[in-house]
Amino acid sequence: MKISRLLAPIICSVLIALAGANAFAKPTVALKLAGVILEKDASGKVTPVPVDSTPAKPGESIRYTITASNTSGEIAKKFVPTGRIPSGTQYEPGSSTIAAPGHIEFSLDNGKTWSEKPMARVKQPDGSMAMKPADPATYTNIRWISGKDLAAHASASYTYVVLVK
Amino acid sequence: MKNRAYSAGLLALLLFVGIAPAYATQTPAGTTISNTATASYTDSNGNALTATSNTVSTVVQNAPTLTATNGGNQNVAPNTNATDTFTLTNTGNNAGDFQISSPTLSGGSSSLTSYTVTLPTGSTYNGSNSTTNGATAPTTPQTFTSLAALNTFLGSVNVPSQSAATVAVNYAVGNTAAATTITDTLPATITYAAAGTAPAATSATTTSTETDTVQNDARLDIRKTSSQNPTTGNITYTVAINNGGAFTAHYVQALEQNSFGFGLATTTGTPGGILIVDKVPTFGSPTAVPLALTATPTVTFTRGTNGFPNDASETAAVYCTTAATPASGWSTSCPTTGAVTYVGVLISGGSLANSATGGDGLLPNASGSQATGGTSPSGPIVTAPAVTLSFTIVQPTGTGAGTAGSVTNVADSIFTNNNATPQVVGPAGSTTDGNTAAAATALLPDIENTTANGSGGAPGASGQTSNAALASYAVLVGPSGFPAATGDALSSGTADNNHDFTDWSFTDPSATPTTTSTTPGATVTGNSTSQAESMCVPETLQNAGNLQDSAISLSVTAPTSPAGWTAQLESNSGCTSALNGASAGSTSSTATAITLASGSSMTFYVKYTAPAGTPAFTAEQAVITATGSPNGATANTNTTYNELYNGFIALVKQQTVISSGCPTGVTVTTICPGGVLGYSITVENLAKGATGTGVNEPASALLTNSTAGIVVVDDGTSGTNWFAPIGTTGTYVTSGVNAVPTLTIGGTANTASVCTYSYGNPAAGPTTTFTAPVYTSPYSNGPSKLSCVLGGAAGSAYQLPAGSNTAATWMVFSFNVTVRAN
Numbered sequence: 001m002k003i004s005r006l007l008a009p010i011i012c013s014v015l016i017a018l019a020g021a022n023a024f025a026k027p028t029v030a031l032k033l034a035g036v037i038l039e040k041d042a043s044g045k046v047t048p049v050p051v052d053s054t055p056a057k058p059g060e061s062i063r064y065t066i067t068a069s070n071t072s073g074e075i076a077k078k079f080v081p082t083g084r085i086p087s088g089t090q091y092e093p094g095s096s097t098i099a100a101p102g103h104i105e106f107s108l109d110n111g112k113t114w115s116e117k118p119m120a121r122v123k124q125p126d127g128s129m130a131m132k133p134a135d136p137a138t139y140t141n142i143r144w145i146s147g148k149d150l151a152a153h154a155s156a157s158y159t160y161v162v163l164v165k
Numbered sequence: 166m167k168n169r170a171y172s173a174g175l176l177a178l179l180l181f182v183g184i185a186p187a188y189a190t191q192t193p194a195g196t197t198i199s200n201t202a203t204a205s206y207t208d209s210n211g212n213a214l215t216a217t218s219n220t221v222s223t224v225v226q227n228a229p230t231l232t233a234t235n236g237g238n239q240n241v242a243p244n245t246n247a248t249d250t251f252t253l254t255n256t257g258n259n260a261g262d263f264q265i266s267s268p269t270l271s272g273g274s275s276s277l278t279s280y281t282v283t284l285p286t287g288s289t290y291n292g293s294n295s296t297t298n299g300a301t302a303p304t305t306p307q308t309f310t311s312l313a314a315l316n317t318f319l320g321s322v323n324v325p326s327q328s329a330a331t332v333a334v335n336y337a338v339g340n341t342a343a344a345t346t347i348t349d350t351l352p353a354t355i356t357y358a359a360a361g362t363a364p365a366a367t368s369a370t371t372t373s374t375e376t377d378t379v380q381n382d383a384r385l386d387i388r389k390t391s392s393q394n395p396t397t398g399n400i401t402y403t404v405a406i407n408n409g410g411a412f413t414a415h416y417v418q419a420l421e422q423n424s425f426g427f428g429l430a431t432t433t434g435t436p437g438g439i440l441i442v443d444k445v446p447t448f449g450s451p452t453a454v455p456l457a458l459t460a461t462p463t464v465t466f467t468r469g470t471n472g473f474p475n476d477a478s479e480t481a482a483v484y485c486t487t488a489a490t491p492a493s494g495w496s497t498s499c500p501t502t503g504a505v506t507y508v509g510v511l512i513s514g515g516s517l518a519n520s521a522t523g524g525d526g527l528l529p530n531a532s533g534s535q536a537t538g539g540t541s542p543s544g545p546i547v548t549a550p551a552v553t554l555s556f557t558i559v560q561p562t563g564t565g566a567g568t569a570g571s572v573t574n575v576a577d578s579i580f581t582n583n584n585a586t587p588q589v590v591g592p593a594g595s596t597t598d599g600n601t602a603a604a605a606t607a608l609l610p611d612i613e614n615t616t617a618n619g620s621g622g623a624p625g626a627s628g629q630t631s632n633a634a635l636a637s638y639a640v641l642v643g644p645s646g647f648p649a650a651t652g653d654a655l656s657s658g659t660a661d662n663n664h665d666f667t668d669w670s671f672t673d674p675s676a677t678p679t680t681t682s683t684t685p686g687a688t689v690t691g692n693s694t695s696q697a698e699s700m701c702v703p704e705t706l707q708n709a710g711n712l713q714d715s716a717i718s719l720s721v722t723a724p725t726s727p728a729g730w731t732a733q734l735e736s737n738s739g740c741t742s743a744l745n746g747a748s749a750g751s752t753s754s755t756a757t758a759i760t761l762a763s764g765s766s767m768t769f770y771v772k773y774t775a776p777a778g779t780p781a782f783t784a785e786q787a788v789i790t791a792t793g794s795p796n797g798a799t800a801n802t803n804t805t806y807n808e809l810y811n812g813f814i815a816l817v818k819q820q821t822v823i824s825s826g827c828p829t830g831v832t833v834t835t836i837c838p839g840g841v842l843g844y845s846i847t848v849e850n851l852a853k854g855a856t857g858t859g860v861n862e863p864a865s866a867l868l869t870n871s872t873a874g875i876v877v878v879d880d881g882t883s884g885t886n887w888f889a890p891i892g893t894t895g896t897y898v899t900s901g902v903n904a905v906p907t908l909t910i911g912g913t914a915n916t917a918s919v920c921t922y923s924y925g926n927p928a929a930g931p932t933t934t935f936t937a938p939v940y941t942s943p944y945s946n947g948p949s950k951l952s953c954v955l956g957g958a959a960g961s962a963y964q965l966p967a968g969s970n971t972a973a974t975w976m977v978f979s980f981n982v983t984v985r986a987n
Contacts, residue, residue, distance in 0.1 A: 026208050031218035033202045051223040055363065056198060058191040058228045058258045066202040066218060076206035076214070086200045088192035088225060150206065164225060165192045 027074030029150060031081070032067040038161070056164045061092060066158045070150045079150035081158050082111065082143040088165055090137035095161035102146035106139045114143065137165075191258035191326060194227040195361035227357040227366035230257040233373035241338045241347065242382040242412045244584045246278065249349045249375045250333045253324075257368065259357040260323040262291060263330060264316050266370060269350045270334065273341025273379055280315045281308045281335060285328035291358065294321040306333075324355075337585065338379060345379040380411035382582045383590070384618055385527070386534035386545035387441065389576050389627035398560030398635040399459055404576045404627065405550035406441055406510070408472045408527040409534035409618065414439060415526040415581040416513065417589050426495040427484065427511055438513030439526060441554060441578040442491045444610040445505055446632075448561035448572055456572070457503035458485075462556030464510050472530030472551040479515030479525055481552045483508070491610055507610065510554045526580065527551050537619030544614040544628025564764030566634035567711030573632075575611045578625035592626035638710040640717055640761075640793030643667075643805045644866030648707035648766060652866075653857025654786070654806035660860035666806035668784075668852040668868035668967055670813050671700040671775060678781035678812025685847035687970045689815040691781030697729070699774045701740035702807055706769055706791055708761035710801075714793045717759040719744065721771050723752050724785035724809060729776025732787055740772035750774060773809060782815050782851045784808040813852040813868050814875065814965070819845050823981055840984045841903065842887065846877055848955065848976040854968015867967035874954040874962025877978050881949045882926040887982045888949035890926060897926060899982040900938035901947030906980035908955055910963060911973050917957040918978075922948035938983060946985075953978065 036048035038061040085091045105114040120134035202218040232254045241247040283306045292298030302322040309315040352372040359365045386409035392401050408414045416437040421429035447453035462483045469475030487504045488494035515525030533549030579591040588595035592612035613629040614622040641648035644667040652665035673694035682689045723732035733754045734747035745756035793801040826840025852868035881888025887899050908915045923930035928950040938947030956963025969975045
């Protein structure tokens, strides 16, 4: 029993150490998504209303906010958050920003390919096809490439706005 | 239309470049919009890790919206049926049913007639109003005569999102004045039924307003002008025709009937035509006749210009008719013989069809005329005609031809307007075109547009042109009643109307003309007047020119021999009132500022006073000159003469020994008892006769004896005449007239004389019975006095013409007496 009493803390410490060694190796990031409808009154004043409090109407804008929280003591390296442009909505160009030297990329194919300026094949008046900048209304996803890590116990937010079609 | 085309083009362009219009696609109501974020990262060892967020969701609600547009403001014609088409587009995110709330139509005499709805493909019945939910709604036009019925239908059908239905508002413009606006307002809503958790919703009211402007219906503005050749006087008319309204002027179907003569029914398939009719001016009295065309009229037009359709098979052609009315007899033959009564232009043919919205006829060319023109001549002013007709006529001649307005002319027309019930429009108004001869009644000619079309003038009629023949002044003066008489007053051998004359006789009662000549002849001498004698001679002045002359003057110059003659122009038969201020009697007299209308005449008088000493049987000549307004540099005068006689019937008595009665071998110087003396009385008319070539001096201007006849009285008992007593023997010189007297006229025996006879001394009787002398003692004698009406009974006796001063013309009255033998 003495041994047990003496070994127990040691064993626990070892286990804890072992456990702690494993936790530090795998950073944990918690994502929270919030949406608000930007309701405009007649005077143009915008009032954000949580999406779960009011239905959306065509023509209204929804601002989504992604909050990433590194809940671990490990650095989440190459952290890249990604948002969707839900069906029935379209991205409002310029509604999202990122500090330099980071950049924002968009996908036209649900995240298979990404580009800062997606291009699409467009039929010309003469019938030929040409690559033109894609209509933002056709974006399916957005992601933020900061080139930075999400430090342990750090948080970061990312916002973008979509328009209910 | 331009706006609509622009909008359609813009929409096409937007679709083409892939930019969706605002209402292109909406998220359907009831749709759940869900979103989830993710993230990727690595650990220190480069192991890829991900994170996923919570899901955020919201449901898309009903958002009913619509747009209401219209076909654009349009022009409508009075008395037509118009349609305003509104387009209701469901721009929201669900299918819904439209409703129309309190539409209004106002302005002029407009009135709603019906609504016509056309649904888009994909519309379905929604189960209300006894319809089957989900059943396909018709896309064919549905017409309703009330708003309630319209809304019942609209409420029963759902129009898909992003689809449009049209609602046509049909109305009657009514008799609404031009420039009136008709406002058509259509308020609409759309309602969406509940969709899942999305509740039903109704849009706000959207209103579309179309403002139509009433503009003049088709209106033929016709401008007629004329010009005159300053040399020939020919008058050229130009008729400019333009559709000054805002809508097409259509054909009159009735004109294709064979009775008109155009042959349209057999030569073309196009119904009728537009006819412009111009009655050829007429002139003359008592029956005015058309003035002759100088050539075939011409018509000009250019397809595609000034409202003439750009249609190779539509044309305008000249026609003429010689009929009494413009309802028949039309032909392309236009003779220049003066038989053409109407000239016309027929606009016909074409392949664009005689539709109400365009096609054949004359298209509107509002800027080509000024309906409110109305200056002289009245009627509209056409500045850009679609069709121009031109023709030339000879100028009128005769009395009044030069009077301003002696020739007038109007152009009329008939066409069909755009009335809901097409009307044949003519100068007399409108009639229904039933393709019957009724159209002919609209062809009433010569109805002048006196107030211009903009002021309610006769539609399709021109103002009136007014012309006259070139001025031609001509004044005539001559014998009373015969101003145009010709004569040879100066015995030149040729008569003309400057030498016509009037013989006039006067007598001094105290010194009656007595022959002193012993032989007859052209010249007979006699005694002279012993005192001044006046006479009042009538004359006629005539304006033979073709217009009024207000500057006619008359002058008279009295005879110059013997000195002392005077003359004065007078206005009355008593010669007591001076004519137009004529100067008092002198050797001449002048009256001025006499006004005479063309063709009219006036009688004036000249009072002459012959001085004492005027010889008998001698023409004393006065001259009267009329002077009218000149014709340019050519003077306008005419003269007549008065031949004034102190007696003009001269008797020259001669005696001859028919047989001496003396024994053979007895030399006698005179006559013996039993001898016969013959007396002849030559009766001459010394007045100037109608001599000279071309003379037509009227009888009334020449002196003859009256119908009472020349009565020769020869009283043998007077003085020492042939039945005078011989001393105290109780006998007489002769046994009186021994036989019925004889008469020759121009050497030809005339037995028509009527004589009475008296017998004895003093003569007793008279008796109409001639009793030959019986030579018994002492008084059985023949007539001692005779009185004979020469050449017939009084009242029908021979009238000895002026100029009877030769044996070929004069009368010789003869009788014989026998010298008494006991």
